[in-house]
Amino acid sequence: MFDIAKTEWLKMKNYRAFWWVMGITAFTYPGINYMALYGYQNLTEQRKQAGKFVKMIIGNPFSFPEAWHSVAYFSSLFIFIPAIVIIMLITNEYNFKTNRQNVIDGWSRRDFMTGKLIDVIILSGLVTLFYALVAFALGVSNTDDPLASKWDQIYYIGLFALQSFSQLSLAFLTGFLVRKSFIALAIFSFYFIIAEPITVKVLKFKYHSEIGQFFPREISDRLLPPPEFFSKFGPEAYKAALAQVQYHVYYTIALVALTWLFCFWMNDRRDL
Amino acid sequence: MVRTIARKGLSSVPKTHPLSVLSLQNISKSYGKIRALSNLSFDVPEGSVFGVLGPNGSGKTTLLSIVLDVLKADGGGFRWFGEPGTPGQRKKIGSLLETPNFYHYLSAINNLKITQSISGRGGLNDIDDVLRKVNLYDRRNSRFNSYSLGMKQRLAIAAALLGDPGVLVLDEPTNGLDPVGIAEIRELMLELNRKGHTIIMASHLLDEVEKVCTHVAILKKGTLITTGNVDDVLVDEDIVEISAPGLDALLALMKNWGAAQKVSLKDNRVYLVFPKGTARPEEINRYCFSQGIVLDHLLIKKQRLEARFFELTSN
Numbered sequence: 001m002f003d004i005a006k007t008e009w010l011k012m013k014n015y016r017a018f019w020w021v022m023g024i025t026a027f028t029y030p031g032i033n034y035m036a037l038y039g040y041q042n043l044t045e046q047r048k049q050a051g052k053f054v055k056m057i058i059g060n061p062f063s064f065p066e067a068w069h070s071v072a073y074f075s076s077l078f079i080f081i082p083a084i085v086i087i088m089l090i091t092n093e094y095n096f097k098t099n100r101q102n103v104i105d106g107w108s109r110r111d112f113m114t115g116k117l118i119d120v121i122i123l124s125g126l127v128t129l130f131y132a133l134v135a136f137a138l139g140v141s142n143t144d145d146p147l148a149s150k151w152d153q154i155y156y157i158g159l160f161a162l163q164s165f166s167q168l169s170l171a172f173l174t175g176f177l178v179r180k181s182f183i184a185l186a187i188f189s190f191y192f193i194i195a196e197p198i199t200v201k202v203l204k205f206k207y208h209s210e211i212g213q214f215f216p217r218e219i220s221d222r223l224l225p226p227p228e229f230f231s232k233f234g235p236e237a238y239k240a241a242l243a244q245v246q247y248h249v250y251y252t253i254a255l256v257a258l259t260w261l262f263c264f265w266m267n268d269r270r271d272l
Numbered sequence: 273m274v275r276t277i278a279r280k281g282l283s284s285v286p287k288t289h290p291l292s293v294l295s296l297q298n299i300s301k302s303y304g305k306i307r308a309l310s311n312l313s314f315d316v317p318e319g320s321v322f323g324v325l326g327p328n329g330s331g332k333t334t335l336l337s338i339v340l341d342v343l344k345a346d347g348g349g350f351r352w353f354g355e356p357g358t359p360g361q362r363k364k365i366g367s368l369l370e371t372p373n374f375y376h377y378l379s380a381i382n383n384l385k386i387t388q389s390i391s392g393r394g395g396l397n398d399i400d401d402v403l404r405k406v407n408l409y410d411r412r413n414s415r416f417n418s419y420s421l422g423m424k425q426r427l428a429i430a431a432a433l434l435g436d437p438g439v440l441v442l443d444e445p446t447n448g449l450d451p452v453g454i455a456e457i458r459e460l461m462l463e464l465n466r467k468g469h470t471i472i473m474a475s476h477l478l479d480e481v482e483k484v485c486t487h488v489a490i491l492k493k494g495t496l497i498t499t500g501n502v503d504d505v506l507v508d509e510d511i512v513e514i515s516a517p518g519l520d521a522l523l524a525l526m527k528n529w530g531a532a533q534k535v536s537l538k539d540n541r542v543y544l545v546f547p548k549g550t551a552r553p554e555e556i557n558r559y560c561f562s563q564g565i566v567l568d569h570l571l572i573k574k575q576r577l578e579a580r581f582f583e584l585t586s587n
Contacts, residue, residue, distance in 0.1 A: 007389040014378055092375070101373035104340045105390040105431075106363030272342045 065152035067139030298348035326491035366432035393435025
């Protein structure tokens with residue numbers, strides 16, 4: 001396992017696109033969260049009664065412990081950025097035919113897929129690290145209450161990691177099946193940003209069906225519901241969304257397991 | 273020059289090879305309705321340079337892809353060193369399959385580090401050595417996508433040579449190389465063979481197989497036509513071309529004489545086929561004259577290996 005991880009690192013460490021995307025991610029996470037913070041401050045600093053009411057009821061969503069949740073939600077909106085690297089890392093192998101060469105040089109097909117699984121784990125770990133650093137920094141700089149617990153909602157790190165791993169696994173699956181980088185990127189982006197969100201909303205609001213919660217992206221999206229101040233459907237809907245999280249942890253784990261079992265099985269069967 | 277080297281190479285290879293490095297048993301493979309390989313069976317003796325020879329589309333690359341586990345055979349099996357194929361065995365085999373497959377954004381050195389990391393063959397110093405051996409050392413830090421076709425091919429050969437593996441599988445190893453490069457690679461193969469390495473090489477170049485290989489398997493449309501020692505399979509023949517007024521009488525005379533292996537009439541010439549080095553034109557002339565036929569044309573020529581190859585692989 002260590003040798004496989006080492007080999008994957010040799011492939012990644014001199015891949016400029018990898019560092020570019022990591023750089024963009026490192027820039028995007030604080031950027032989007034500061035924008036949200038700015039929006040919240042604008043709202044609450046208004047002299048209107050509503051702004052004061054919001055501040056009084058829900059407090060600062062970027063102070064501890066809510067910072068872990070709020071930053072996780074906003075950061076998760078940009079999962080498609082690391083997804084680009086994941087898709088490139090697998091489609092590169094087909095484009096360069098190095099998936100064949102790795103096997104010719106002595107890896108089993110399972111070793112090859114294990115390497116890709118490690119890539120997804122590494123990327124998920126890195127984006128989780130970025131998120132955690134931003135959440136901690138924002139939490140520290142926005143918490144006035146000395147009694148506020150920094151670690152109350154630390155479990156959002158786990159939820160963010162699981163969501164990232166699940167959605168990057170879906171990105172991997174797209175690249176694995178499509179094999180062509182630009183087509184895979186187009187399909188993934190279209191599905192993730194347009195097709196599934198619209199379908200889920202249409203099913204929910206037009207047909208009053210909750211079946212959308214079992215769609216590939218939505219399963220893990222519901223691990224990180226919108227923070228209360230951002231929620232459009234009131235406190236009851238927010239509480240209901242939080243109550244659903246535990247179930248979606250199981251659904252997400254099942255989806256991730258199925259995704260990777262399928263990839264390993266398929267890679268064992270097909271010609272390279 | 274190369275032929276001389278080839279002879280040196282051949283001389284050190286024992287005539288009999290008791291051990292099989294690779295053994296194929298009834299390998300079959302289809303792509304949809306197209307039958308790429310049909311019940312292919314042969315053995316590759318240890319210490320040989322084994323050529324898999326055939327025209328384009330004969331199944332050479334498919335065959336090598338199966339023994340390297342890139343493709344799954346529909347039927348049959350193979351054994352490396354007497355054992356069913358495993359990743360561990362492939363680590364000990366230096367391979368170049370079809371095209372040089374490397375990460376385009378990495379340098380030669382970084383690509384070979386990946387080869388080394390996967391196969392466990394050689395160390396970092398060996399990477400420099402193999403790059404020197406294929407004349408790529410000066411460009412070792414250049415990205416793969418900046419290489420010419422010939423340089424890419426040489427890098428693929430360097431990767432196969434890494435760690436000095438005892439067995440090499442090379443698919444069209446001289447593809448894309450210039451004449452000097454081709455000669456260098458052929459010489460390298462012969463040198464490795466002299467040191468006891470076994471080389472399995474696919475090629476559609478008869479000349480290459482003749483110069484480098486000790487053994488050959490000839491494929492046509494996925495079927496094994498023949499296999500064995502190169503000298504036995506691709507044996508040269510002497511062909512004598514004669515003519516005289518009254519071709520029918522000449523043809524009948526030669527057939528009755530029985531000295532030639534084969535007698536045929538084509539383009540107003542009678543063709544006589546003799547085993548390599550046994551044609552005696554003066555004897556033919558004397559015999560014809562003694563039988564009252566005066567030859568007006570007599571030409572001895574060797575059958576080109578290409579002709580033999582076409583003969584073997586034609587429909």
